[in-house]
Amino acid sequence: MAEISKPSVRTIFHIDLDAFFVTVEQVLNPALRGKAVIVGGRPGGRGVVAAASYEARKYGVHSAMPLARAKRLCPQAVFLTGNYRKYVEFSHKYMAILGDYTPSLQPGGLDEAYLDVTGCENYGSWHGLALKMKQRITKETGLVASVGIAPCRVVAKVASDLGKPDGLIEVLPGEERAFLATLPVRKMPGIGEKTGKVLKTMGIETIGQLAEMPDSLFRSRLGEGMVWLQQHARGIDDSPVEAYGEAKSSSRETTFEKDTMDISFLKATLRYFAEKLGAELREEGKNARTVTLKLRYSDFETVNRSSSAREGTNLDDSIFQCAMRLLDKTLGNRFKPVRLIGLEVSHFTGGETQLSFFDAEAKRLEQLDRAIDQVRDKYGFDAIQTGYTLDLKQKYEGKMRDR
Amino acid sequence: MKVSCLQENLNKGLGIIGRAVASRTTLPITQNVLITTDQSQLKLAATNLEIAISCWIGAKIENEGSITIPARVLTEFVGSLPSDIISLNLKHHTLELKCGRYEARINGLDAADFPPIPQVGDDFSTKVKAEDLKLAISQVAFAAATEESRPVLTGVQTEFEGSKLTMAAADGFRLAVHRANLIEPVKEKVAMIIPAKAYHELNRLMGNEDQEIEITLNSQKSQVLFKLKGIEMVSQLIQGNFPNYSQLIPQTYGTKARIDVAEFLRAIKMAAIFARDGSGIARVIVTPGATVEAGKITISARADEIGDNIGEIDALVDGEAAKIAFNARYLADVLSVVKQAQVSLEVSTPSNPGVIRPVGTDNYDHVVMPMFVQW
Numbered sequence: 001m002a003e004i005s006k007p008s009v010r011t012i013f014h015i016d017l018d019a020f021f022v023t024v025e026q027v028l029n030p031a032l033r034g035k036a037v038i039v040g041g042r043p044g045g046r047g048v049v050a051a052a053s054y055e056a057r058k059y060g061v062h063s064a065m066p067l068a069r070a071k072r073l074c075p076q077a078v079f080l081t082g083n084y085r086k087y088v089e090f091s092h093k094y095m096a097i098l099g100d101y102t103p104s105l106q107p108g109g110l111d112e113a114y115l116d117v118t119g120c121e122n123y124g125s126w127h128g129l130a131l132k133m134k135q136r137i138t139k140e141t142g143l144v145a146s147v148g149i150a151p152c153r154v155v156a157k158v159a160s161d162l163g164k165p166d167g168l169i170e171v172l173p174g175e176e177r178a179f180l181a182t183l184p185v186r187k188m189p190g191i192g193e194k195t196g197k198v199l200k201t202m203g204i205e206t207i208g209q210l211a212e213m214p215d216s217l218f219r220s221r222l223g224e225g226m227v228w229l230q231q232h233a234r235g236i237d238d239s240p241v242e243a244y245g246e247a248k249s250s251s252r253e254t255t256f257e258k259d260t261m262d263i264s265f266l267k268a269t270l271r272y273f274a275e276k277l278g279a280e281l282r283e284e285g286k287n288a289r290t291v292t293l294k295l296r297y298s299d300f301e302t303v304n305r306s307s308s309a310r311e312g313t314n315l316d317d318s319i320f321q322c323a324m325r326l327l328d329k330t331l332g333n334r335f336k337p338v339r340l341i342g343l344e345v346s347h348f349t350g351g352e353t354q355l356s357f358f359d360a361e362a363k364r365l366e367q368l369d370r371a372i373d374q375v376r377d378k379y380g381f382d383a384i385q386t387g388y389t390l391d392l393k394q395k396y397e398g399k400m401r402d403r
Numbered sequence: 404m405k406v407s408c409l410q411e412n413l414n415k416g417l418g419i420i421g422r423a424v425a426s427r428t429t430l431p432i433t434q435n436v437l438i439t440t441d442q443s444q445l446k447l448a449a450t451n452l453e454i455a456i457s458c459w460i461g462a463k464i465e466n467e468g469s470i471t472i473p474a475r476v477l478t479e480f481v482g483s484l485p486s487d488i489i490s491l492n493l494k495h496h497t498l499e500l501k502c503g504r505y506e507a508r509i510n511g512l513d514a515a516d517f518p519p520i521p522q523v524g525d526d527f528s529t530k531v532k533a534e535d536l537k538l539a540i541s542q543v544a545f546a547a548a549t550e551e552s553r554p555v556l557t558g559v560q561t562e563f564e565g566s567k568l569t570m571a572a573a574d575g576f577r578l579a580v581h582r583a584n585l586i587e588p589v590k591e592k593v594a595m596i597i598p599a600k601a602y603h604e605l606n607r608l609m610g611n612e613d614q615e616i617e618i619t620l621n622s623q624k625s626q627v628l629f630k631l632k633g634i635e636m637v638s639q640l641i642q643g644n645f646p647n648y649s650q651l652i653p654q655t656y657g658t659k660a661r662i663d664v665a666e667f668l669r670a671i672k673m674a675a676i677f678a679r680d681g682s683g684i685a686r687v688i689v690t691p692g693a694t695v696e697a698g699k700i701t702i703s704a705r706a707d708e709i710g711d712n713i714g715e716i717d718a719l720v721d722g723e724a725a726k727i728a729f730n731a732r733y734l735a736d737v738l739s740v741v742k743q744a745q746v747s748l749e750v751s752t753p754s755n756p757g758v759i760r761p762v763g764t765d766n767y768d769h770v771v772m773p774m775f776v777q778w
Contacts, residue, residue, distance in 0.1 A: 309550050311576065312682075321552060349682045354576045354730060355754060355772040357651050 009173045011126055012241060013115040014148040018165040020111035021051035024090050025080055027142035036077035043071035043079045047255050050082060094140050106241045111333035114153055116241035130168050150176060157189055176235025181208030190229055190328055207233045207299035236352035252276055253342025259298040261337050264391055271388035273343040274320035279373055287312025288345035291319055296340035303329050312349040315365045319345060404468025404493035406445055410484050410502060411461040416447045417478045419458045419634060422604055424474040425451035431637045436477060437517045439469035448520050449474060454601050458634045468493050469514035471475035480507055520639050523628035527593055527620040527684040527718045529563055532587040536616055539570045539581040540766055542740045547599035558596035558641040563589045571648045572599060578651050578734050578770040586615060595643055596754055597627060601638035612747045652770055655758055656749035658722035659698060659702050661762060664746055668738040670714035675731040676703035677712045684774050685731035728774045729751050737769045
């Protein structure tokens, strides 16, 4: 059992749900338990794996892998398109449980969070507290979490990842560096394929070797901007857990089954995204000032273009019109087959509204959106459709992917 | 072409037309400057196809001719030369410049390929004092929209009728209307939408010189020409119908306050510090006193995580107590361009527009839509 630390030493939990999307599917449909399950889309398509059950992972399937490859590796797997709305519901429940223990909670996506529990000593041992959280999560949501406990964020994250699935690892103050030393560098958050390769050419394969590199050599090879990485490798990370910040942006994107140059299809997809994002903003009582269009062409060139307005909006049509202007500009510069399209809204403002002279038109659209929201709340998103998205219906026969 | 001129004249001329040089373009020649001999002067011109600026500088012409030269190279080179006589000598498509012991050769493109600078006819013509036009632009153009969602709102509605010039701009959240006098009355009423950007450029070109500006329109009513002393600017007009703005100006009010501009602006700027993180909301509360003179106005702002502030200023208040919230920036913008010492603020309900007018003149109306907030 850990000694209760001095106040100057922080205690940070990193809690991460195991195979989140898949586990939600298994909770909702127990017949899927113990089976290879892959969430992401239809295997004939070109999307990527969003989540894979541990049974599927045994065959080498991992997230971000093209679905077609996952199908080859694990043909017997159950492929699901996923239901984002359900995942958000589960995530809310899960975060609410974590919030019961400390207000110092920083979510990182739907399924993971950092908690700064420093000062929560009255719960007894950290290990006991973590166990209690894990049990509650499983009892109340059916999900399984892995926990890493450490005096800083990066070590807590590595620990939660290392213990998966259903893990619980505690790294005591002073032992951070030793804990990391033997692990391969790729276990370090921030080291991807590219940096991993650079390090390998230098003979650096473990986090310990990275930590021991002379500062000057590290700087000259990886640059001044990466100094933090070496600090992390030494188990040093002063970054605070930033208490429950609200999401800074919200986005939707899709990879097409086939590269397309069909403008009306691209428009229809953007309209669909605009309706989704608009509904989300209205539900949360927010307005967004910035709209960003993301396009990836068949040659993987990726373009992001944004437009910011002085006043925020949550109207489907305003978001859509703005997206259309960005699309026209982008394709005007370079028109070649499009592989992926995405739309993001950001720069949120509150519910205060700047009134406009031309509110009559905005009011009409507002009423229209509200009416559509009501129908969709009751009968589902597909129950009502705007003319712009007819193209999609024909293409997907009503089975529009959510994310 | 063989000419000579003073370095400072050429440098100044290039500076004047520089803002019309295209920065990003699909037509590379628009990144060039057109240099032409024009009677006994040297004419410099640039266009980005939205606006075109020409200016004339004194020069000694030995041989006539014209060429286009990349603006950046020419401007930077001429700007670095000492103040002396520059000789320009065109050999085929290469312009040779000599100044004291410095010389350069810059490759150009044929002047015939340069987009024609529109010739604006004299179907319509009038004159206005630079000083009056400058005031009108400074009080109106900033209220135009910068977003392109409604193109007509990025322009300034400009109306000529009798001996009156009326300019109006609105971005949907505020409206500015300024009335000025023409030197020469117009025969018939003419209205056009001039891009706010073009007006900003014109303001810069007019400088502080006391001069008369001639305004003419081409016969298709698609371009407007401003003729200054030694400078001409042509701008494309925005096509479309400007909203009927006069109906946006409230005719009645429940509360009218007369406020010192400097004090008001100070209080608004302070509120803006706290309002910055939110939606820029400044809450304005007008309180009448026992007499009109004893009125006061408080202006406050708050930001969830930072804190709040409140300021109180004296005002002459006529009417009932009122509260209304505005975007602090919109108020600061209008108060910064008023020349008079005092303004009147007219308001009615928290969701009806407020009107700001300078006290002592009736040539300016500024209408601001409020923000809807929880009090």
